[in-house]
Amino acid sequence: MARSWVNSAERIGADLHLDLSESSGVSGASGPGGRRAALTRGLREAVRDGRLAPGTRLPPYRSLAADLGIARNTVADAYAELVAEGWLTARQGSGTRVAERAEPLRRAERVPRKAPPRARGPRHDLRQGTPDASAFPRAAWLASYRRALQQAPNEVFGPGDPAGRIELREALTEYLARARGVRTEPGRIVICSGFAHALRLLFSQEGGGVLRGPLAMEAYGLGFHRELLAAAGVRTVPLPLDEDGARVDRLARERAVLLTPAHQFPTGGPLHPERRAAVIDWARARGGVVLEDDYDGEFRYDRKPVGAVQGLDPERVIFIGSVSKSLSPAVRLGWMVLPERFVGDVLAAKGEREAWASVLDQLSLADFIVSGAYDRHVRRMRQRYRSRRDRLVSALAAHAPDIEVTGVAAGLHAVLRLPPGSERSVVKAATWQGIALEGLAEFRHPEAAEPGMPVRDGIVVGYATPSEHAYGAALEALCGVLPPGP
C-alpha cells in the first residue's frame, strides 16, 4: 500500500511527479523491486497516462538523482531503458524528452471530448449586449496595466480590501461625477465583477440579503436578471412601460425598483424627467430603494445625455455600472455606488477579503481612467456606434420604410417595431438566413401580459457586435428578412 511521490526540484526542467511505489495501491498492480526498476516503471506510467506530455523535457540525471537520493547512474540507466523502449528520446544538447509518438492518455480513461458549450457562431451576429470585440484598445490597456503593475506597492499582492482598490474608487468618484452626474465619494463605492455580481451581493440570502423583495422591474428587461433574482427567492413585479419609460406611478409597496433610466433596456427610451423626480419621491415617501442599472450610459448620440438619477438623491439610489459595454466583458469589473447605510452590509456580503475582482485589473482600470484613455476610448466608440446606428436607420428607411425604429438616441442596440403577430416569423426568417437576433418576447417579464401591459412585437438589433467590416453584410441580410410594407 505504500505510495511515494517524487519531486524533481531541479533547476533545469519542469516539476515532475513520479509514482515510485512497489505496488500501486488502488489499482492493485505490482512489480519487481529495485530503485532502477521502480523509477523506470514510474516514468513509463507517467508517459503512458499522459501526465508527462510528448515533448516534455526530463530533469538532468544529476538533479533527479539528488532529489531521490539515489545514484546518478541509476537515473541514467532508467532513462536509457525508456529510450530503448521508445517512450523517451535523447538528443545531444536538448536533453531527454518524452517521445512525440507516446500515446497521451490510455483509451479507457479518455472522456468523450464534448463540443464546447458555445455553438458555432452565426453568419451575422446582431445580438444585443456586446461591444465590438475587435475594438478593444489593446495598446492603451497594456500601457495602463504596465504602469499599474510597476507602480503598485507590495501590499497589492497580498489580501485585498473587499471594497476594491482605493485608486479605482477614487478614479470612479471623479469620472462618474463628471461623465454621469453621480455624486459620491470613494468610501461609498464597492467594486464587483459586473452587474450580475452586484445583484447577487444585494439580494442573495446566502450573502446575508442586503435588500429584500418584492422588487419592481420594467416589464421588459434581461431574463437572466429575473432568473437570478428568482433563484435568490426575490419576487419581482413588472412595471408597465409607455413612451415616457417605466410607469413609476404604479409603484406601491415594493421595497425596491430596478430601472434603466438612461436608456430603457431593451425598448430604448430615457425615463421622463418628471418620472425621475417621481421615483425619488416614491423612495423618500416609502423608504424604498432605487437600483439604477447604468449599463450603457456612456453611449448617447444626441445632445442631451441623461445624467444618473443617483445625482438627485444619493441616499435613495444604488447606482450600478461596469466596463462590459464600454470596454469589454473580458475585463470583469463593475461598481456599485451606495447610499451610506448599505455600505457595511454589502461589504459583509462580499467577504473579509477581495475574493472576486482581479486586483491588478482594478489598478489598471484606475490608471486607464485617470490617464484619459477611458475617455478617449469611449469617445472613439461613440463615434463608431453612432455611425453604425445611422447606417441602420438609413438602410431601414430605404428598404423597410414602414418599420418604426426606436431607442436609437443611445446605446448599442435599437428596437424595430413589427406589425402585431409578426415577431416570431421574422425571428425565424432571420435564423434561417444565419442572422442571430432576439425578439422582444425574450425580454418580457412573465407577468407582463396583464391588462394595461400591451404585448409589443419587435426585434432587438445589436449593432455593436459585428466587426466593422462585417457590419454592411449583416445590415443587408437584416433588410432581407423584414416584412414588406402594407
Add this chain to the structure above:
Amino acid sequence: MARSWVNSAERIGADLHLDLSESSGVSGASGPGGRRAALTRGLREAVRDGRLAPGTRLPPYRSLAADLGIARNTVADAYAELVAEGWLTARQGSGTRVAERAEPLRRAERVPRKAPPRARGPRHDLRQGTPDASAFPRAAWLASYRRALQQAPNEVFGPGDPAGRIELREALTEYLARARGVRTEPGRIVICSGFAHALRLLFSQEGGGVLRGPLAMEAYGLGFHRELLAAAGVRTVPLPLDEDGARVDRLARERAVLLTPAHQFPTGGPLHPERRAAVIDWARARGGVVLEDDYDGEFRYDRKPVGAVQGLDPERVIFIGSVSKSLSPAVRLGWMVLPERFVGDVLAAKGEREAWASVLDQLSLADFIVSGAYDRHVRRMRQRYRSRRDRLVSALAAHAPDIEVTGVAAGLHAVLRLPPGSERSVVKAATWQGIALEGLAEFRHPEAAEPGMPVRDGIVVGYATPSEHAYGAALEALCGVLPPGP
C-alpha cells in the same frame, strides 16, 4: 421640473455633464433665465458639488458651444464670469481649468469618512494564508500579460465561455498532471475566481445546488468555509484528526467530504496513504464525492511530495486549486477539476457567460504556465519558504526547545503545539507584542469538542507573510512570547 443635461463630446478635454435647468427640480432652487446665466450657474454648481474636480480642464469654447447649439461668445462669457468669481482659472496655453482652491464637496453632503475596514497592520504579521507579497514576479507576469494580450484573437474581448479560456484549461491539464499527479482533460476543468467561488458553485442553492450536504470536513479548517457552507444551508460534520490525518473511517452517510490531503489545514500532516485509498473506497461504495482542497500543494520541502488524491479516481474526486498561495491572491483565479458527471451542472451554476474570472488574466496565466515562468516562480518561492521554515525551526530549538513544531514538511505555515490551556494566553501575549497570529481554536469546527475529538492547544504561524527583511524580527518577537520550558 424640466431637467436637461449637456455633454461636451469635444475632442479635447474630458466628458462633462452640466445641469442647465432653469429650475433644478428636486432641490427646488431656481434662478433667472438666459443661456449664459444657465451655463454659468450649471458650471458653478458642478465645481461646488465636486463633480468637476480642481484642476480639471474644461472644453474649449468652440466645442462646448457646438454641443450646446449656442454661440461661442456665450460660452466665453460664462467662463470669464467664473474666472472672475474664482471658480475657474485661465492660463495661456493650458486652457480653462477648475481652480485648485475650489471646495470639492458641499459640507452638508459629505459623508463622514470612515477608516477603511482593514485596520492598521500589526508590527509582525505571522498570520497564515498569504504568500510573501514582496515576491510577486512582476516582470515575468507582465511579459506573459503582454504576450497574451498581443496574441489574443478578437473574440477574447467578447462574451466568455463560462468554463474558462481553453488556453488556460489546456495549460492546467498538462501542469496539474506533471506537478500534482492530476489526471484530467481540458473539458473537465472549470475556471473560477478562487476556492470560495468553487465552494459556492458546488453548494449554493441559489446556483442550483450541484452537491448537497451533509458534508464531512476535517475537525480543524477555515471558519470562512464553514460559514459559507452554513449560509448555503449545508450541514457540515467534523471528522476527527490524528497523526495520520482525517479519520476517514468515520465517514458514513455524508454525501461528500472536504479534505486537505497534501497538507492538512492547519495542523499540517499529509493524509496517510492507506487513508487516501480508504476515502476512495468509501466514495465508490457510497456514491460519495471527495473534495480535494489543494491549497498549497506546490510547496513541499521534503523529498516525498504528495500527489493529488484525484489521480486515484478522477470520477470520485473534485480537485480544487488556485494561484492564491502560489502566486498572489490579487490574481483572482482558481480551477476545479471535475468528474465528468458534474461538468454540466457546474457550468449551469456559473451562468451562460463568464461573469467572474478576468479573461485577460486567464490568458496571462496560461502563458505564464506554458512559458515555464510558473515553475520557475514556484521553485524560487519553495526555496525561500523552506529557508524561512528552517529559520523558524532553529529559532524555536534555541529559544523554546520544549515546543513541538508540526506541519513543517510543506506549505506556508507551521503549528506550534502548546501545553494544554495555554493557547489563549500566548495569543494574548503575542497581540500585546504587536504580533498577529491565530490560535488553533480559531480553526476548530464548533461540533468538534465531542468525545474522541481532543481539543488541542497551539498557534498557527504563517512564515510566508512577512517580507524577507522583516522576518528575522518577527521570529525574535515570536520566541519572546512563547512559554518557558517545564
